[in-house]
Amino acid sequence: MERIPILRMGQFLLVTIQVDMHDRLALQLQDDLTEKISEWSSRGVLIDISTLEIVDSFIGRMLANIAAMARVLDAETVVVGMQPAVAITLVELGMSLAGVRTALNVETGMELLYELRGDFHSEMGG
């Protein structure tokens, strides 16, 4: 079955969504991520959506669910790279993604993850 790859980078998980996801694929990612957080005791998840051309209510809900589930498993989630047109549309649609942390790009997203874990100066993967 088609899957979105999840990369492990030390204590964090990295996901880059590069396809126009159908709903089942989005749900699969949600399941896979929670499983990996638990399996690898990951402390953070970074989701790069810079190539996503839209975020509708379904994908928005998936992002919110991932953040909530990760939080319960003691991991932080940061969504990075949302295109401005996507942000405008998402808010007009009625979703503010409350509860989901965001950053402009992967670099600032990683910084935020380290900050949230309170070990900003530690080595990557430490």
Place this chain on the structure above:
Amino acid sequence: MKSGKQETVPIATSSDVVMARQKVRQWATEMKFTLVDQTKLVTAASELARNALEHGKGGHMVIEQVENSVKNGLKLVFEDQGPGIPDIEAALRDGFTTGGGMGLGLGGSKRLVNDFHVESQPGKGTRVTVVRWK
């Protein structure tokens, strides 16, 4: 409102919802809508196509280029033969949901387009017509 060329896209699976999005993107790009307008149209199409699939048990979308005396627009019609919507006004309110969703599909997509019209007959189906003008 004058009609131009049109295309029909079936909506029977969740891959068809993706296809519907891509078709709308293609048409909106060809008509040179701004990126924000394209994004709004495609997002509205995604919500409405999913509604037709989840609540209407599938149907189809008709994409059509339209024009009035002053401007061009893209019209999308979503039709299903599902159970229909008993109370359209309630269904348009944010947070109203009969499925497992957020209840943003109908009311949310209304905010993303210029013209929005829902016709529904209980037991017969639902037709949602939207237009975004350039």
